Amino acid sequence: MSERIVIDPVTRIEGHAKITIQLDDAGAVKDARFHVVEFRGFEKFCEGRSFREMPVITARICGICPVSHLLASAKATDALLAVEIPDTAKKLRKIVNLGQLVQSHALSFFHLSSPDFLLGYDAEPHRRNVLALAETHPEVAKDGIRLRKWGQEVIETVAGKRIHPAWATPGGVARPLTEDGRDKIWAGLAEALDIAQRTLSWWKRVLEDHQEEARTFGNFPSLFMGMVDEHGLLDHTDGKLRFVSETGEIVKDQIDPADYEEWIGEAVEPDSYLKSPYFKPAGYPGGVYRVGPLARLNVCTRAGTPHADEELAEFRQLGRGAVLSSFHYHYARLIEIVYGIERIAQLLGEPDILSDDVQAVAMRNRTRGIGACEAPRGTLFHDYEAKPGGILTRVNLVIATGQNNLAMNRTVAQIAKHFVNGRKLVEGMLNRVEAGIRAFDPCLSCSTHAAGQMPLRIELIDAAGAIVDVAER
Amino acid sequence: MILAFALGNPLRRDDGAGGAVARGLEALVPDLEVLEAAELLPEHAEAVSRADGVLFLDAAAAGPPGEVRAGPLAPSAARIAVLHALLPEEVLGLARALYGRAPPAVLLTVAGADFTFGHGLSAEVEASLPRARERACELAAALSEPRPRPVL
Numbered sequence: 001m002s003e004r005i006v007i008d009p010v011t012r013i014e015g016h017a018k019i020t021i022q023l024d025d026a027g028a029v030k031d032a033r034f035h036v037v038e039f040r041g042f043e044k045f046c047e048g049r050s051f052r053e054m055p056v057i058t059a060r061i062c063g064i065c066p067v068s069h070l071l072a073s074a075k076a077t078d079a080l081l082a083v084e085i086p087d088t089a090k091k092l093r094k095i096v097n098l099g100q101l102v103q104s105h106a107l108s109f110f111h112l113s114s115p116d117f118l119l120g121y122d123a124e125p126h127r128r129n130v131l132a133l134a135e136t137h138p139e140v141a142k143d144g145i146r147l148r149k150w151g152q153e154v155i156e157t158v159a160g161k162r163i164h165p166a167w168a169t170p171g172g173v174a175r176p177l178t179e180d181g182r183d184k185i186w187a188g189l190a191e192a193l194d195i196a197q198r199t200l201s202w203w204k205r206v207l208e209d210h211q212e213e214a215r216t217f218g219n220f221p222s223l224f225m226g227m228v229d230e231h232g233l234l235d236h237t238d239g240k241l242r243f244v245s246e247t248g249e250i251v252k253d254q255i256d257p258a259d260y261e262e263w264i265g266e267a268v269e270p271d272s273y274l275k276s277p278y279f280k281p282a283g284y285p286g287g288v289y290r291v292g293p294l295a296r297l298n299v300c301t302r303a304g305t306p307h308a309d310e311e312l313a314e315f316r317q318l319g320r321g322a323v324l325s326s327f328h329y330h331y332a333r334l335i336e337i338v339y340g341i342e343r344i345a346q347l348l349g350e351p352d353i354l355s356d357d358v359q360a361v362a363m364r365n366r367t368r369g370i371g372a373c374e375a376p377r378g379t380l381f382h383d384y385e386a387k388p389g390g391i392l393t394r395v396n397l398v399i400a401t402g403q404n405n406l407a408m409n410r411t412v413a414q415i416a417k418h419f420v421n422g423r424k425l426v427e428g429m430l431n432r433v434e435a436g437i438r439a440f441d442p443c444l445s446c447s448t449h450a451a452g453q454m455p456l457r458i459e460l461i462d463a464a465g466a467i468v469d470v471a472e473r
Numbered sequence: 474m475i476l477a478f479a480l481g482n483p484l485r486r487d488d489g490a491g492g493a494v495a496r497g498l499e500a501l502v503p504d505l506e507v508l509e510a511a512e513l514l515p516e517h518a519e520a521v522s523r524a525d526g527v528l529f530l531d532a533a534a535a536g537p538p539g540e541v542r543a544g545p546l547a548p549s550a551a552r553i554a555v556l557h558a559l560l561p562e563e564v565l566g567l568a569r570a571l572y573g574r575a576p577p578a579v580l581l582t583v584a585g586a587d588f589t590f591g592h593g594l595s596a597e598v599e600a601s602l603p604r605a606r607e608r609a610c611e612l613a614a615a616l617s618e619p620r621p622r623p624v625l
Contacts, residue, residue: 063511131550141571144515145515146519
């Protein structure tokens, strides 16, 4: 008799999801699926709004990465205006995007995932959170809080608000950076970098203890996609797309994000509200590609900042070609934090960073505009079509988490096959399945265009649909 | 320094009551800082630990609309794995666990009537603002005293 285990919802991710583990007659894992069970419909209800409202509206999609939506949206509206925004505005957008990268990655690593590393996958579920870390590992918890706070301060200082800033606008940004603002960010840079490097050193030491997870958490060949500049360096805000294979070979390079539809297809599966984007030339479902920090470090030629480049060289020793294990998203996240801090320092040092030339003014000149940037979780596309008066007739959002959907499904199946014994449900085994998803840091609020508290429900269901066992927390 | 958290979402009408009470409070109470927050997060623990006293200003979903209530808060351990929307007591608990200090704190609430989408407060909440602000000033003054003991 075949059976199914359901983990519903998955915890310590952004949004609601469940995992179904299908067992065969012998109780071994046959397959596993990751289902996203929330739906918000931003693409539809944005139709009929003015394109000028879109940066503010779409920033509301997410409370963790509003800046990504703000920027991708502003870039799509820049394209509708058909303007080249001032250089200073570009640099300020980059700083805010990197500030968000730092705070979001700190949230993912310290708040959401480090309890697994520090307290163990087999620890009591109610202990596996950052608040428990305050008692057991207060220095780590403080580092996480401090680093995230600094990232948020970067956003607040440049953009005026840390959450949902109405700052990036069609044609540029609403206000320049002040000298005081620049100095305030400068003042926290050294401590932020110190925390990031200290954490990275610690992570490299403890990585030895996680070899089994590194081997089995989504460790498979796939394509990787991310943005790079014309020299192949990381560029999270204005780069072009690059795909690399599992061997690290460049498959496609310098693709204008505006041409995304030529290379990326969006499949829909009946068991999930999360779409399944794929690399079109490889077809569906074979065209699995991954995005996000692991992908970005796999696609770039170099990071482009001194410490991050040293770390990147060491990181690449983990793979022959691309680094394939999704467990190393955590490692990649830490390197990107180092990069983000260093790059912010570089940008703050630019001579025109305090210029007040930050806005290009124009009417709508095109009827379609596509904007993209690297959100913390991967590449984000906003695609708008507008009537001559500027009212939107079509909106398509291609979200980072969606682009990892196929890879997350493979990851769940791989971990379940390795760790789950269907005859005996053990909390730690199931948490490893969840942790595999957590490595991707999925943001389901964004990708289905919701948030909430997520108790865990596990159902063991036989082939006839009868519930054999239920575990809840 | 007294830290006043103005909690809530002003786009959900009366949920913005905390922010409305906080408006202008800095001018009325010496050495008071207002921090607007849609929700309480672990990051707030650091600021809390540095304050001499903390005033949490929020809307309440229960009670007759416009009712102003205040009560002292004690630090507590956090609930299970909740990272969004910590309770004030949990932020105080986190401040004590991480930074060794949880200052005296008070929660002042105004009961709301309308939490639907939109700007603007209900007439009941609007009418209660002067009383709520006056109460907030009294509480802040009490928290500022050398041996802070809120007047409740």
